[in-house]
Amino acid sequence: MVRCGAAVLRKYGNFIDNLRVYVRGGTGGMGYPRLGGEGGRGGDVWFVAQERTTLKSIKHRYPQKRFIAGTGANSSVKALKGEKGKDCEVHVPVGISVLCDDGMQIGELNAAGERFLAARGGLGGSLVTNFLPCKGQRRIVHLDLKLIADVGLVGFPNAGKSSLLSKISHAKPEIANYAFTTVQPELGKIMYADYKQISVADLPGLIEGAHANKGRGHKFLKHVERTKQLLLVVDISGFQLSIKTQFRTAFETILLLTKELELYKEELLTKPALLAINKMDLPCAKDNLNELMKQLQNPQDFLHLLQEEMIPANTLEFKDIIPLSTYTGEGIEELKARIRKCIDEEAEQENEEYRRKKLLLLQTSEEQMNRN
Numbered sequence: 001m002v003r004c005g006a007a008v009l010r011k012y013g014n015f016i017d018n019l020r021v022y023v024r025g026g027t028g029g030m031g032y033p034r035l036g037g038e039g040g041r042g043g044d045v046w047f048v049a050q051e052r053t054t055l056k057s058i059k060h061r062y063p064q065k066r067f068i069a070g071t072g073a074n075s076s077v078k079a080l081k082g083e084k085g086k087d088c089e090v091h092v093p094v095g096i097s098v099l100c101d102d103g104m105q106i107g108e109l110n111a112a113g114e115r116f117l118a119a120r121g122g123l124g125g126s127l128v129t130n131f132l133p134c135k136g137q138r139r140i141v142h143l144d145l146k147l148i149a150d151v152g153l154v155g156f157p158n159a160g161k162s163s164l165l166s167k168i169s170h171a172k173p174e175i176a177n178y179a180f181t182t183v184q185p186e187l188g189k190i191m192y193a194d195y196k197q198i199s200v201a202d203l204p205g206l207i208e209g210a211h212a213n214k215g216r217g218h219k220f221l222k223h224v225e226r227t228k229q230l231l232l233v234v235d236i237s238g239f240q241l242s243i244k245t246q247f248r249t250a251f252e253t254i255l256l257l258t259k260e261l262e263l264y265k266e267e268l269l270t271k272p273a274l275l276a277i278n279k280m281d282l283p284c285a286k287d288n289l290n291e292l293m294k295q296l297q298n299p300q301d302f303l304h305l306l307q308e309e310m311i312p313a314n315t316l317e318f319k320d321i322i323p324l325s326t327y328t329g330e331g332i333e334e335l336k337a338r339i340r341k342c343i344d345e346e347a348e349q350e351n352e353e354y355r356r357k358k359l360l361l362l363q364t365s366e367e368q369m370n371r372n
């Protein structure tokens with residue numbers, strides 16, 4: 001069991017999901033005025049997405065976090081057109097957003113091999129520049145990592161997300177009866193008999209007010225953005241962060257989680273969602289579940305139990321609700337099957353959409369050809 005905040009901080013210190021770096025394109029080469037020669041263009045700085053790369057490893061290898069491309073070659077009698085400077089390629093993890101210093105997003109790298117031009121090299125000296133070379137583009141950018149996983153586990157601390165992740169996948173997260181045991185996103189994979197794999201990310205401890213960056217709010221809510229499916233995990237016996245905070249029933253917990261997601265980004269509520277109700281082995285769990293199901297069927301009849309600011313404007317529509325216990329294993333296989341079904345349905349819908357668009361495109365180009 002992790003007992004003190006120091007341990008938590010130490011573990012968190014291992015995970016980096018944002019890195020500020022300086023990039024500079026190479027300066028162009030000198031032109032050759034007498035012979036009208038043109039200097040080589042400066043090299044460019046590229047970010048290239050690669051599996052198994054972490055921001056931490058970049059920081060470790062390049063502690064100065066400066067990436068500068070090569071200078072273009074000067075024009076000479078032997079080579080009137082100078083050679084281009086050497087490009088600088090920085091391998092970054094998949095799932096990176098590139099942001100300017102003012103927070104504006106300028107690029108995204110979502111698959112291995114994707115490239116982003118971070119800083120363009122300067123032009124070589126030529127007649128236009130009076131044979132003087134131009135400097136390369138220079139700027140500070142932020143590499144912001146958002147995990148890409150098929151399923152994101154969303155729940156308040158102690159709901160049993162880590163326990164669930166280790167039950168359904170091969171991940172070995174830290175588990176303890178202590179809120180915020182999970183302080184960095186943990187990834188696992190569910191393996192199916194037909195070798196299909198579905199990745200699941202445990203997105204650590206949301207708390208009330210996470211949308212306003214309370215706790216580690218934004219740091220983790222941003223990871224939810226790139227998951228295809230949400231799996232809300234709630235403790236059937238309710239949730240209380242500490243003795244100083246109010247106790248929340250499972251129903252209240254679900255509404256609060258919905259509210260946090262909604263306040264952070266409304267679109268998150270349009271993602272397909274499943275609800276896992278954990279700790280069904282506890283005494284009174286069955287009675288609590290009956291009560292909760294009644295509340296979920298007609299939530300509007302129970303909203304008076306909540307303070308107004310806790311009520312989300314929209315509700316999450318759960319594709320399935322699965323009671324389970326990570327202790328006894330009840331419901332685990334069913335959950336795995338439901339996750340699979342939901343992901344497959346989504347993929348089928350995407351394929352259908354793709355086929356429809358392609359057909360439309362074909363029809364339009366055929367019509368255009370006929371008209372010509």
Ligand SMILES: Nc1nc2c(ncn2[C@@H]2O[C@H](COP(=O)(O)OP(=O)(O)OP(=O)(O)O)[C@@H](O)[C@H]2O)c(=O)[nH]1
Pocket residue numbers: 155156157158159160161162163164174175176177178179180181182183204205206278279280281282324325326327328
């Ligand atoms: N009775 C019971 N306890 C459970 C069950 N699943 C998890 N727990 C316990 O609940 C506590 C919290 O479990 P975790 O898996 O660490 O919860 P978490 O949601 O990952 O917590 P954070 O890391 O704080 O976000 C631990 O003491 C677990 O042993 C369950 O099915 N039944």
